[in-house]
Amino acid sequence: xxxxxxxxxxxxxxxxxxxxxxxxxxxxxxxxxxxxxxxxxxxxxxxxxxxxxxxxxxxxxxxxxxxxxxxxxxxxxxxxxxxxxxxxxxxxxxxxxxxxxxxxxxxxxxxxxxxxxxxxxxxxxxxxxxxxxxxxxxxxxxxxxxxxxxxxxxxxxxxxxxxxxxxxxxxxxxxxxxxxxxxxxxxxxxxxxxxxxxxxxxxxxxxxxxxxxxxxxxxxxxxx
Amino acid sequence: xxxxxxxxxxxxxxxxxxxxxxxxxxxxxxxxxxxxxxxxxxxxxxxxxxxxxxxxxxxxxxxxxxxxxxxxxxxxxxxxxxxxxxxxxxxxxxxxxxxxxxxxxxxxxxxxxxxxxxxxxxxxxxxxxxxxxxxxxxxxxxxxxxxxxxxxxxxxxxxxxxxxxxxxxxxxxxxxxxxxxxxxxxxxxxxxxxxxxxxxxxxxxxxxxxxxxxxxxxxxxxxxxxxxxxxxxxxxxxxx
Amino acid sequence: xxxxxxxxxxxxxxxxxxxxxxxxxxxxxxxxxxxxxxxxxxxxxxxxxxxxxxxxxxxxxxxxxxxxxxxxxxxxxxxxxxxxxxxxxxxxxxxxxxxxxxxxxxxxxxxxxxxxxxxxxxxxxxxxxxxxxxxxxxxxxxxxxxxxxxxxxxxxxxxxxxxxxxxxxxxxxxxxxxxxxxxxxxxxxxxxxxxxxxxxxxxxxxxxxxxxxxxxxxxx
Numbered sequence: 092x093x094x095x096x097x098x099x100x101x102x103x104x105x106x107x108x109x110x111x112x113x114x115x116x117x118x119x120x121x122x123x124x125x126x127x128x129x130x131x132x133x134x135x136x137x138x139x140x141x142x143x144x145x146x147x148x149x150x151x152x153x154x155x156x157x158x159x160x161x162x163x164x165x166x167x168x169x170x171x172x173x174x175x176x177x178x179x180x181x182x183x184x185x186x187x188x189x190x191x192x193x194x195x196x197x198x199x200x201x202x203x204x205x206x207x208x209x210x211x212x213x214x215x216x217x218x219x220x221x222x223x224x225x226x227x228x229x230x231x232x233x234x235x236x237x238x239x240x241x242x243x244x245x246x247x248x249x250x251x252x253x254x255x256x257x258x259x260x261x262x263x264x265x266x267x268x269x270x271x272x273x274x275x276x277x278x279x280x281x282x283x284x285x286x287x288x289x290x291x292x293x294x295x296x297x298x299x300x301x302x303x304x305x306x307x308x309x310x311x312x313x314x315x
Numbered sequence: 316x317x318x319x320x321x322x323x324x325x326x327x328x329x330x331x332x333x334x335x336x337x338x339x340x341x342x343x344x345x346x347x348x349x350x351x352x353x354x355x356x357x358x359x360x361x362x363x364x365x366x367x368x369x370x371x372x373x374x375x376x377x378x379x380x381x382x383x384x385x386x387x388x389x390x391x392x393x394x395x396x397x398x399x400x401x402x403x404x405x406x407x408x409x410x411x412x413x414x415x416x417x418x419x420x421x422x423x424x425x426x427x428x429x430x431x432x433x434x435x436x437x438x439x440x441x442x443x444x445x446x447x448x449x450x451x452x453x454x455x456x457x458x459x460x461x462x463x464x465x466x467x468x469x470x471x472x473x474x475x476x477x478x479x480x481x482x483x484x485x486x487x488x489x490x491x492x493x494x495x496x497x498x499x500x501x502x503x504x505x506x507x508x509x510x511x512x513x514x515x516x517x518x519x520x521x522x523x524x525x526x527x528x529x530x531x532x533x534x535x536x537x538x539x540x541x542x543x544x545x546x547x548x549x550x551x552x553x554x555x
Numbered sequence: 556x557x558x559x560x561x562x563x564x565x566x567x568x569x570x571x572x573x574x575x576x577x578x579x580x581x582x583x584x585x586x587x588x589x590x591x592x593x594x595x596x597x598x599x600x601x602x603x604x605x606x607x608x609x610x611x612x613x614x615x616x617x618x619x620x621x622x623x624x625x626x627x628x629x630x631x632x633x634x635x636x637x638x639x640x641x642x643x644x645x646x647x648x649x650x651x652x653x654x655x656x657x658x659x660x661x662x663x664x665x666x667x668x669x670x671x672x673x674x675x676x677x678x679x680x681x682x683x684x685x686x687x688x689x690x691x692x693x694x695x696x697x698x699x700x701x702x703x704x705x706x707x708x709x710x711x712x713x714x715x716x717x718x719x720x721x722x723x724x725x726x727x728x729x730x731x732x733x734x735x736x737x738x739x740x741x742x743x744x745x746x747x748x749x750x751x752x753x754x755x756x757x758x759x760x761x762x763x764x765x766x767x768x769x770x771x772x773x774x775x
Contacts, residue, residue, distance in 0.1 A: 157711065157757035158750045159718035161729055166750065169742045247621075254623035258722065265625065278633040286626040293621040365677055392683040402678035406696040416682035419692060461678075468682060 100277040101284035111267030112288055118181065118263055119250035122188035126249070127242075129193030134200035148197065155194035161255050163187055168259050184256035184263075192249045196242060203238035204230070236308045243300035247293050254289065264288060316341045316503050317362065317472055322371035324354075324361060331357050332368070333527040339472075339505060344498045346514040346535075347507045349524035350550065355507045356399075358524070359474045362505070363387075363394045376471060392420060395465030395473040399481050401457045403449040403464075409436060410445040413464045421468070435463035439493050455486030462493055473497065475506040511554055515539055523547045567735045568748070574731030575752050581717045581727060582710065584649045589656025596657055597664025598690075612661065619658030625719050627651045632723045648720045656713060663705045667698035704768035711757045711764070718753075728752060 101108070136148035155163065167187045171178055178186075207230055215225040257265035268285045272278050317339040324332040331354050339345050347355045360366040362373055367382035374380070375390050403412050414432035417423045423431075436442055439459040449457055458478055465473060475494065479487045491513050498504055498517045508514065514521060514535065521538040523531045523546075531544040542548045599605070600612035619627065631651035635642060642650075671694050679693040718729040726734070732749035736742040 153758065153761070154750075154754065157761055158753045159715040159729065161718050161721060162732070162746060162750050162753060165729075165733070166743075166746045169736070169746065173743055251621075251623040254625045255719070257625075265623070279630065279637055282626055282629045282633070286622050286630060289623055289626060290618065290621050294617075297621075363681055365680065388683045388685060391681055394681075396678075396681035398674060398678060400674050402672075402674035404675065404678070404693060404696070406700070415692060416679075416684065419688050420683040464678075464682070 096280055097275075097277050098280055100271070100275050101281050104271055104281075107267050107271065108264065108285060108288060111262070111264035111285075112292065114181075115250065115253055115263040115265075116292070118185055118188065118256070118261070119246070119253045122185050122192050122253070123246045123249055125185075125189040126192030126196055129189060130196030130200050133193060133197030134204060137197065137201050138204060152194045152197050155191055156198070160187070160191055160252055161258060163191060164256060164259060180256070180259050180261040181263075183259060184253070184261035188249060188253055188256070191252070192245065195245050195248075199238050199241045199245060200234075203234045203241075206237055207233050239300075239304045239308065243297070243304070246300070247296055250296065251289060251293060316343075316376060317505070318372075318374040319358070319362075320372040320374075322358075322361065322368050322373060324357060324366065324368045324370075331527055332361070335371070335527075335529060337522065337529065337532070339503060341471075341503055342501045343519050344502075344504045344506065344517055345520045345522060346518035347505065347522045347524060348509070348511075348514065348550070353524045354527045355524045356476050359396070359476050359505065359507055362474060363391055363396050365396075388420075392468055393471045395468060395470035397458070397461050397465050397473070397475045397478045399477040401449075401454070401461045401481075403457055403460055405449055408446045408448055409441060409452070409460045409463075412449070412460055413467050416464070417467055431467055432463070435467045436460070438466070438496075439463045440489070453486060454482045455489045458482065458486075458490045459493055462490070462497075466497075472503045472505070475504065475508065477507050477509070479508065479510055509554070511539075511551075523550070525550075567739065567745070570735065571728065571731055571745075571748060571752060574726060574728040575756070577726065578714065578717045578728045579756070581645070581649055581652065581720065582713050584645070585652035585656050585713055585717075586660075586710065588649070588653045589660055592653065592657030593660030593664050596661030597668065600661065600665045601668050612665075616658045616661055619655055620662075624651075624655060624716050625722060627655060628719055628723060644725055648723060648725045652713065652716060655716060656709075659709055659712065660706065663702050663709065664698075666705075667702035668694060670701050671697045700771065704764050704771060707760055707764035707767060711760050714753065714757055714760075 133148050133152065136144045137152070139145060164184070164187045167190075168180075168183050171183065211229050211233075212225055215229040216222075220228070253263060254265040256263060257269055260266060264285055268281045272281050275281070317337075319335050319337045322332055322335040323330070335354075335358060337345075347358065349355045357366060361368050361382075362375070362380065364380050364382040364387040372379060375394060378386075378390055380390055381387060403409075404415065407415060410429070410432050413435055414425075414428040417428035417431060418425060421428075433442070433445065436445060439462055441456060441459055441463070444452060444456060444460075449460070452460065462478075478494075479490050482490065487510070491510060494504070494506070494513070495517050506513075506518070518535045520532065521535050522529055523538065523542075523544065525544070525546045531538065531542065531547050538547070539551065542551055596612045596615055599608040600616075602608050628648065628651045631654070632647055635647050635650065675693050675697065676689060679689045684693065717727055720727050721729040721733065724730065728749055732745050736745045739745070
């Protein structure tokens with residue numbers, strides 16, 4: 092083995108990586124928030140009495156969950172170009188990440204809503220609560236408590252999965268690494284350092300989600 | 316046969332057993348009674364090493380029980396334990412449940428293990444359920460299989476941990492009958508139970524455990540007709 | 556007008572199907588080699604007497620679950636060439652997938668073993684069984700049945716993961732789709748087909764996983 096490691100390459104370019112990390116966080120953050128909105132709609136659609144809404148939502152969820160993200164990314168990217176819409180790669184990335192995260196979160200929220208025993212809603216109504224009151228106190232809070240850990244996991248997974256958008260040249264952490272790599276050819280050191288950054292971000296957010304969950308729901312979760 | 320010398324046990328900072336000393340002779344049937352949380356099940360679980368003790372000594376037929384040693388496995392081959400929740404192996408038939416340990420622990424050839432298992436199941440009255448899986452058996456039947464499973468190992472001592480507490484009332488009788496037959500056949504037994512009828516009928520001696528200590532012990536009739544201990548008196552009144 | 560672009564033909568479909576076979580082969584490799592790793596990781600994570608071992612297992616899982624698969628593939632791929640190992644591409648790409656499987660399946664193994672009720676362990680111990688006998692005869696039958704639905708669910712994840720071998724130029728289904736789209740006009744058609752093929756592989760697995768899960772709940 093005659094390879095000499097050049098660890099100064101990633102170290103010297105740390106600022107570029109940190110900018111990239113920031114972009115990753117921005118990208119995933121927006122995607123997760125929008126994805127959550129999509130998910131709430133999706134979950135309600137999946138639970139609705141309307142057959143068409145249900146099928147449409149199910150089709151959406153199953154299509155996303157059974158195909159790789161990179162294929163979804165290419166599909167949206169080339170699809171938009173074909174139709175003549177020319178968006179920035181960063182935007183395309185956010186759109187695709189949103190659709191992706193939205194599908195997984197739909198399932199999480201749907202499962203959460205269904206896990207709340209129907210009897211509790213009935214109990215609330217028979218105590219004289221209005222529909223809205225039942226929803227807020229008997230359904231909403233317990234559901235949020237149940238879905239918090241899996242949602243947190245999904246958000247972190249989305250953030251990690253965002254590294255794939257580098258393939259359409261969206262500017263985030265992995266892409267920053269690729270750019271540096273094409274100049275210095277220190278592939279291993281660069282991506283090793285970047286992986287450590289991803290790992291630290293994931294741990295940080297896992298900790299933050301845990302903490303928030305504890306404060307809001309007063310429940311002791313371990314690592315999320 | 317069985318000897319406990321000043322046994323102390325803590326669960327964390329909770330002092331559960333506070334100096335338990337007792338002896339059980341060969342062929343004796345000893346019933347242990349007491350309130351929930353008094354430590355009676357814990358005593359049983361310490362005897363076969365399921366729980367370690369921090370102080371004192373437990374001896375089965377002269378051999379010291381050390382829950383952390385490998386030797387405890389040998390002792391367990393000679394001490395049968397029947398659980399409150401039966402704990403049958405769900406994906407084995409009744410016959411396989413009973414013969415499994417014979418084959419893998421005692422290294423018996425399958426044919427011999429099978430015939431012993433059949434004999435044991437016949438003894439508890441379940442010859443017609445050899446190939447049934449636990450989920451097809453009633454609680455009483457499952458418990459009887461559990462007893463057969465423990466008996467098949469030809470133990471010197473049988474421990475029964477509230478074995479009828481999880482059963483519907485109409486199923487309790489069949490299990491108690493099996494235990495009574497066992498006692499009459501001369502098995503050394505330590506039984507933790509709430510079934511006072513069984514205790515009065517079958518036990519040679521009764522121990523009353525209160526807050527981790529043996530508050531009173533003596534021959535069965537004496538305990539029930541002339542209880543000395545205040546707590547014991549209250550306990551008996553609350554049961555009867 | 557240079558005759559660079561050819562129309563999409565049945566030959567391209569064949570190419571895609573062949574690439575799909577490559578994808579499936581990668582999954583088979585990753586899963587079969589990853590299971591032994593998973594067993595080791597899962598079991599050491601349940602070892603009550605050796606906290607150091609438990610920590611090792613926990614760290615392994617956290618690393619592979621807390622970093623992007625894309626990075627894992629990059630590092631493994633380029634790391635191997637640094638070590639001077641000249642491995643066939645198939646193997647080089649499978650190695651990160653094997654380790655990835657080891658981590659996720661390791662978690663499934665751990666959860667399966669921990670789901671076996673304590674009473675079963677105690678019954679077996681009381682009969683004089685050793686740790687190995689307990690694991691093999693008492694824990695395994697119950698744990699394996701619990702593990703099957705999530706394992707099938709993981710296979711779906713694995714199939715999707717193979718698509719990332721694209722980035723190191725390995726020709727599996729996604730790369731094949733990309734290659735074809737570069738030489739024909741029919742980009743959307745190609746990627747729709749690619750998506751459909753992935754769906755065709757994964758959807759039955761997803762359904763199976765859900766059915767198995769429901770069956771397990773009924774039995775218990």
